[in-house]
Amino acid sequence: MRAAMEAEAVASELCSGHGRAYLDGLVVGGKPVCECNTCFGGPDCSLFSPDCAADVDSGNPLFLEPFWMQNAASSAVLVSGWHRMGYSYNNQSSISKELEKYIRKLHSVVGNAVTEKRFIVFGAGSTQLLNAAVHALALDNSTSPAGVVATFPFYPAYKKQTNFFRSTDYKFLGDTSLCKNTSEANTNIIEFVTSPNNPDGQLMKAVVQGANAKAIYDHAYFWPHFTAIPAPADEDLMIFTLSKLTGHAGTRFGWALVKDEIVYERMATYVDVNSFSVSHDTQLVALKLLKTVLEGKGREIFDFAFGTMRNRWETLSEALSVSNRFSIQEIEPRYCTFFNQVRGPSPAYAWLKCERDKDEDCYTVLKTAGIIGRSGTVFGSGSRYVRLSLIKTQDDFDLLIRKIKTLVSNEDGFKTM
Amino acid sequence: MRAAMEAEAVASELCSGHGRAYLDGLVVGGKPVCECNTCFGGPDCSLFSPDCAADVDSGNPLFLEPFWMQNAASSAVLVSGWHRMGYSYNNQSSISKELEKYIRKLHSVVGNAVTEKRFIVFGAGSTQLLNAAVHALALDNSTSPAGVVATFPFYPAYKKQTNFFRSTDYKFLGDTSLCKNTSEANTNIIEFVTSPNNPDGQLMKAVVQGANAKAIYDHAYFWPHFTAIPAPADEDLMIFTLSKLTGHAGTRFGWALVKDEIVYERMATYVDVNSFSVSHDTQLVALKLLKTVLEGKGREIFDFAFGTMRNRWETLSEALSVSNRFSIQEIEPRYCTFFNQVRGPSPAYAWLKCERDKDEDCYTVLKTAGIIGRSGTVFGSGSRYVRLSLIKTQDDFDLLIRKIKTLVSNEDGFKTM
Numbered sequence: 012m013r014a015a016m017e018a019e020a021v022a023s024e025l026c027s028g029h030g031r032a033y034l035d036g037l038v039v040g041g042k043p044v045c046e047c048n049t050c051f052g053g054p055d056c057s058l059f060s061p062d063c064a065a066d067v068d069s070g071n072p073l074f075l076e077p078f079w080m081q082n083a084a085s086s087a088v089l090v091s092g093w094h095r096m097g098y099s100y101n102n103q104s105s106i107s108k109e110l111e112k113y114i115r116k117l118h119s120v121v122g123n124a125v126t127e128k129r130f131i132v133f134g135a136g137s138t139q140l141l142n143a144a145v146h147a148l149a150l151d152n153s154t155s156p157a158g159v160v161a162t163f164p165f166y167p168a169y170k171k172q173t174n175f176f177r178s179t180d181y182k183f184l185g186d187t188s189l190c191k192n193t194s195e196a197n198t199n200i201i202e203f204v205t206s207p208n209n210p211d212g213q214l215m216k217a218v219v220q221g222a223n224a225k226a227i228y229d230h231a232y233f234w235p236h237f238t239a240i241p242a243p244a245d246e247d248l249m250i251f252t253l254s255k256l257t258g259h260a261g262t263r264f265g266w267a268l269v270k271d272e273i274v275y276e277r278m279a280t281y282v283d284v285n286s287f288s289v290s291h292d293t294q295l296v297a298l299k300l301l302k303t304v305l306e307g308k309g310r311e312i313f314d315f316a317f318g319t320m321r322n323r324w325e326t327l328s329e330a331l332s333v334s335n336r337f338s339i340q341e342i343e344p345r346y347c348t349f350f351n352q353v354r355g356p357s358p359a360y361a362w363l364k365c366e367r368d369k370d371e372d373c374y375t376v377l378k379t380a381g382i383i384g385r386s387g388t389v390f391g392s393g394s395r396y397v398r399l400s401l402i403k404t405q406d407d408f409d410l411l412i413r414k415i416k417t418l419v420s421n422e423d424g425f426k427t428m
Numbered sequence: 429m430r431a432a433m434e435a436e437a438v439a440s441e442l443c444s445g446h447g448r449a450y451l452d453g454l455v456v457g458g459k460p461v462c463e464c465n466t467c468f469g470g471p472d473c474s475l476f477s478p479d480c481a482a483d484v485d486s487g488n489p490l491f492l493e494p495f496w497m498q499n500a501a502s503s504a505v506l507v508s509g510w511h512r513m514g515y516s517y518n519n520q521s522s523i524s525k526e527l528e529k530y531i532r533k534l535h536s537v538v539g540n541a542v543t544e545k546r547f548i549v550f551g552a553g554s555t556q557l558l559n560a561a562v563h564a565l566a567l568d569n570s571t572s573p574a575g576v577v578a579t580f581p582f583y584p585a586y587k588k589q590t591n592f593f594r595s596t597d598y599k600f601l602g603d604t605s606l607c608k609n610t611s612e613a614n615t616n617i618i619e620f621v622t623s624p625n626n627p628d629g630q631l632m633k634a635v636v637q638g639a640n641a642k643a644i645y646d647h648a649y650f651w652p653h654f655t656a657i658p659a660p661a662d663e664d665l666m667i668f669t670l671s672k673l674t675g676h677a678g679t680r681f682g683w684a685l686v687k688d689e690i691v692y693e694r695m696a697t698y699v700d701v702n703s704f705s706v707s708h709d710t711q712l713v714a715l716k717l718l719k720t721v722l723e724g725k726g727r728e729i730f731d732f733a734f735g736t737m738r739n740r741w742e743t744l745s746e747a748l749s750v751s752n753r754f755s756i757q758e759i760e761p762r763y764c765t766f767f768n769q770v771r772g773p774s775p776a777y778a779w780l781k782c783e784r785d786k787d788e789d790c791y792t793v794l795k796t797a798g799i800i801g802r803s804g805t806v807f808g809s810g811s812r813y814v815r816l817s818l819i820k821t822q823d824d825f826d827l828l829i830r831k832i833k834t835l836v837s838n839e840d841g842f843k844t845m
Contacts, residue, residue: 033512034505035526035712046518071514079510086509088451090713092720093496093503095450095678097488101463109452135552135680135703142702168701175701177596261512261708263552284585284592285559286552286703290710291678295452296507303509 029406030056031076048406064381065410067400070209070359074323074402075258078315085306088299095291105279105288106133113301114266118243120309122348123233125245129268130275133289134282137231137252137265141203142172143285144248144267147277148201148225149181157199158184162218164362164390166209166229186391187218198223205229207238210390210398211340212358214238231255236316237359239345247271255359255402257300257312264289264297313349320357323401323408327361330412334419338364361399362387373397380418382411446823447473448493465823481798482827484817487626487776491740491819492675495732502723505716512708522696522705523550530718531683535660537726539765540650542662546685547692550706551699554648554669554682558620559589560702561665561684564694565618565642566598574616575601579635581779581807583626583646603808604635615640622646624655627807627815628757629775631655648672653733654776656762664688672776672819674717674729681706681714730766737774740818740825744778747829751836755781778816779804790814797835799828 026032030047037044047056050063079086100107111131118124134140149157159173163186173183181201184190190200204226206215217226228246232238232255252265269275282288304312331337342356363384365373373395374386387396401408443449447464454461464473467480496503517524528548535541551557566574576590580603590600598618601607607617621643623632634643645663649655651673669682686692699705721729748754759773780801782790790812791803804813818825 031510034508035512035524035715036518037526069515071516073514076510076513079508079513083509087506089504089506090709091451091496091504092500092717093448093493095452096493096496096676097490098486098677099488101453107452109454135707138701139703172701175698176593179594179596259513260515261705263703263705263707281592284555284589286556286680288678288680290552290680290707292507292709292713293707296709298452300509 025055027051027055027057029059048404050410051406062381063410064378064383065407065414066383067403067407067411068383068385070255070260070400070402072255072258072260072402073404074319074408075312075316076404078312079258082303082311086299086303088296090292090295094295098287105283106131107291107294107298110294110298110301113298113305117301117305117309118268120305121235121240121313122243123235123240124230124249124251124268125243126268129270130272132267132269132275132278132282133294134265134267135286135289136254136260136263137229137250138168138172138263139282139285140250140265140267140278141169141227141229142176143278143281144227144250144274145173145181145201146178146281147274148227148248149178149199150277151199151225153180153197153199153223155198157181157201158190159201159203160184160187160190160219161203161205161391162187162215164208164210164387164392164396165203166205167389167391169203170391190219200224202226203229205231206244207232207358210360210385210387210396211362212238212342212356212360213340214241232359234316235313235347235349236320237357239347239354240349241345242348248274253297253300257304259296259300262293262296262300264293317350317354317357320359320401321355324355324357324361326408326412327399327401327415330415330419334422336365336367336370336422337419338366359400359402361401363397363399365395365397371395377418381414382418442472444468444472444474446476465821467827468823479798480827481795481800482824482831483800484820484824484828485800485802487672487677487817487819489672489675489677489776489819490821491736491825492729492733493821495729496675499720499728503716503720505713507709507712511712515704522700523548524708524711524715527711527715527718530715530722534718534722534726535685537722538652538657538730539660540652540657541647541666541668541685542660543685546687547689549684549686549692549695549699550711551682551684552680552703552706553671553677554646554667555585555589555680556699556702557667557682557684557695558586558644558646559593560695560698561644561667561691562590562598562618563595563698564691565644565665566595566616567694568616568642568691570597570614570616570640572615574598574618575607576618576620577601577604577607577636578620578622578808579604579632581625581627581804581809581813582620583622584806584808586620587808607636617641619643620646622648623661624649624775627777627802627804627813628779629654629759629773629777630757631658649776651733652730652764652766653737654774656764656771657766658762659765665691670714670717674721676713676717679710679713679717681710734767734771734774737776737818738772741772741774741778743825743829744816744818744832747832747836751839753782753784753787753839754836755783776817776819778818780814780816782812782814788812794835798831799835 026045029051030045032043045056052058115126118126170183202219228249247270249268254260340362344355347354370376384397384399443462446468447462449460462473469475532543535543587600619636621634645666664687666685671677757779761772787793801814801816
């Protein structure tokens with residue numbers, strides 16, 4: 012109870028709606044200090060710096076923070092000091108059966124993945140599971156190191172992580188175009204398929220075919236906020252993360268749905284040897300969050316999240332509709348089985364292209380205009396592209412739109428409507 | 429508040445003192461189901477199975493659970509649904525500065541490690557940090573893969589983990605006797621030094637000398653409950669874990685104190701690429717636990733923990749004092765700077781030896797007598813040795829003593845006192 016009251020006191024700090032104060036934050040004079048959104052400052056975060064750059068680089072999913080603040084009472088969880096201190100759950104498993112049950116229920120309610128006849132592995136975010144999957148798939152009847160590939164543009168962590176561990180069992184090769192047909196090769200090819208894709212939001216399928224081709228489906232963004240759900244995904248190895256579902260990037264929790272038992276066991280062993288298991292308090296927090304998500308069959312959070320993302324996309328599209336200089340990706344409207352209707356795009360990121368010949372370094376063009384994106388080169392694409400994150404705070408997004416409008420209104424040959 | 433009350437309701441389930449019920453456990457008919465200690469059963473865990481084996485295999489540190497139950501009010505923490513959802517803390521760091529501050533304070537109060545001029549890396553238990561350290565040290569001006577060694581008997585995870593990732597940068601060699609002098613070799617030698625040692629509780633120092641020799645000090649057990657603290661450890665790379673300090677093995681949290689900035693950065697990058705960071709809720713829980721530990725300068729928990737471990741050691745020693753067949757390791761009484769007195773041994777494990785010629789397979793001798801230990805072969809020692817865990821629940825320990833007494837009383841040539 013004392014803990015609960017402490018938490019309430021912290022929560023009651025208002026920070027002008029442009030920041031927050033936490034239990035484990037800095038305390039000055041007995042009062043928790045506000046941690047302000049980018050470009051906001053002062054003791055209560057009310058001071059706005061108009062010349063400050065719009066930082067839309069990272070995929071920090073803070074757009075969901077208001078939802079959890081609105082649902083503070085139902086989503087808070089008290090972790091007792093004696094909560095599951097041992098290494099295992101009562102069934103000698105490293106995963107909470109109750110949490111596993113809620114994950115299966117969630118996929119069933121959302122209709123975005125088949126969980127029947129699938130094993131579940133938990134990891135410290137999807138990050139840990141990505142390499143666990145590469146490890147597991149590389150060991151299948153292979154004589155040479157497995158090649159790991161992805162289709163440009165792709166999430167850079169695949170390459171960074173695969174190379175980082177310098178395993179004798181696998182190496183990163185690059186774009187899938189290098190090896191679309193592996194049926195003759197003796198080498199396993201492991202393809203990362205991000206669907207919807209990071210950075211461009213397109214639904215994707217594996218392109219590498221052949222007996223030695225294996226795919227890891229990274230479905231981090233396969234939720235109704237970011238894409239229409241045409242049908243439940245039914246792949247052999249699918250990875251999800253709490254980060255892009257509920258917005259809890261700081262709670263390192265992800266899960267993999269795995270069809271093959273041997274692959275599942277290898278992945279579970281990887282997590283075990285690497286870090287033993289996912290922290291029991293993290294599993295308890297994830298359980299509470301999923302319970303809240305599933306209240307009212309998930310309509311509340313997905314309505315909120317889709318509404319926010321759809322609104323942001325429309326706002327950005329409108330701001331850029333008068334531009335000849337910049338374009339963003341097209342995503343077709345599609346029937347969504349979750350919302351039971353055709354719906355327009357609401358991707359996590361804008362994949363912006365500088366169209367003018369001289370704007371070859373698009374990142375710098377935007378930077379100069381006070382917009383910090385992530386260069387297309389990071390995703391293996393050309394420097395004409397920049398990824399803009401649309402999933403950060405409303406303040407970050409509002410500032411982005413302000414800068415975009417200024418930039419577009421200053422265009423030579425301003426398109427007439 | 430609702431969360432707090434739910435937790436209280438769960439906690440109020442009594443389970444006869446031989447089990448516990450949790451928020452995220454099974455619920456039948458609206459009531460949480462008791463999860464019983466080994467050899468106890470029934471709805472309220474009151475049914476004891478006398479023929480059930482004493483399972484003293486694992487290092488599950490449940491001996492500290494009663495302490496946290498007694499301090500339930502001060503150690504509970506409320507995690508709000510909007511707690512630190514982003515990837516980073518406000519300072520763009522992946523670690524809580526507040527928690528870092530408490531860790532430094534803890535080492536200063538206990539006097540077991542120098543933290544001045546040390547960088548701190550957080551990991552998912554010490555497990556993740558062990559391999560991060562091997563990775564970091566292997567990269568130092570080396571042309572060939574670094575060799576990883578430890579002195580027999582040693583914690584088997586070193587070998588298992590080092591081999592598991594099949595890195596081109598390092599490989600496990602075995603016992604330190606293979607390479608006590610590396611001054612002429614071109615290869616880096618990385619030595620794991622566990623002090624006090626797992627399994628035998630002895631304080632250890634690195635034995636490999638030379639310009640290319642580097643040591644990882646695993647100080648998991650270097651706390652007043654398990655050993656006298658002769659002086660603060662002052663090594664280049666020291667690893668600690670919450671698991672053996674507070675007993676929270678299920679809360680995957682460890683930290684490394686690192687002198688060299690480059691080694692620190694490599695370790696931090698390893699954790700980042702591997703799993704991004706330690707879950708923010710885990711960091712919040714760890715902070716609350718350390719705050720509780722530091723109330724009254726740590727006397728309360730260390731008095732409790734040392735008292736328990738010392739008592740268990742004396743009880744076991746006494747039970748074995750009449751035996752010619754079994755012996756346990758000797759640990760010298762030593763002056764402890766924390767308790768300011770000479771104190772007797774209180775190790776986490778008994779390192780039991782079967783003395784009779786015919787008892788070559790000591791593990792099976794004990795197993796037949798209803799005691800499940802961990803064979804010496806697992807630690808790279810002979811099969812005459814078995815590790816018995818003394819850090820599990822009181823029920824586990826009591827059952828061990830009961831079985832030991834029966835075993836000893838049945839000895840042929842029962843020693844006369």
